[in-house]
Amino acid sequence: MATTNHIAAIHTLKSQLQLSDGDYRALLLNLTGKSSSTDMNQAERTKVRDHMQSLAERMGVARPGRRGSWNGQQFARSKAIASPRERKVWALWLQLHRDGMVDNTSRAALDAWVTRTVHVSSLRFCTPAQLNTCIEALKEWHSRKPER
Structure with missing residues (x-):
């Protein structure tokens, strides 16, 4: 079996x-x-x-997938799939949304921006250098925030 x-x-x-x-x-x-x-x-x-x-x-x-019994590590595993740089990109993307500079916070919207920025189809396929480029571009975008 x-x-x-x-x-x-x-x-x-x-x-x-x-x-x-x-x-x-x-x-x-x-x-x-x-x-x-x-x-x-x-x-x-x-x-x-x-x-x-x-x-x-x-x-x-x-x-x-569940490997072994559920012991609370399942959530930690799913969070650990994204690298620290990927989580930084997401954090900056969500900050831009909170500041009113990004309307759509979906994965598809972020992936479309990543494609335009570093010519890779998805954030998860970015190399560390491309992730650094994305992080710096998002920081630059955030620095252009209009004064309220």
């Missing part, structure tokens, strides 16, 4: 990550040396599942 559950979870994650069959097989080969989840032992399936779950969480296509 556990074997079936792991294989089903791996295939669900493959779908969420929108992996082509070739990319999926390459990932399996890279992680375990085997190109099929049915050829793997339990430890290898667990390794693949955990790796794919981590990728899906970082890409924002899956919620953090």
Whole structure:
């Protein structure tokens, strides 16, 4: 039963990550040396599942999964997914909203601004240098706040 559950979870994650069959097989080969989840032992399936779950969480296509019992660490894990620089960008973005300089605080609005600023489709794909550029641009924008 556990074997079936792991294989089903791996295939669900493959779908969420929108992996082509070739990319999926390459990932399996890279992680375990085997190109099929049915050829793997339990430890290898667990390794693949955990790796794919981590990728899906970082890409924002899956919620953090429960590993072990609920002990209050679930919230801490979801917050830890964003880097300190990403959280700084969000903080500055929300400050601009509080100051009346940004109307829409959604992720899509921030990602659109990030695309225009550093030519990356989403904040979560920014490199540390690009995040620094975003932070400095938001600070500069905030410094142009009109006097009331």
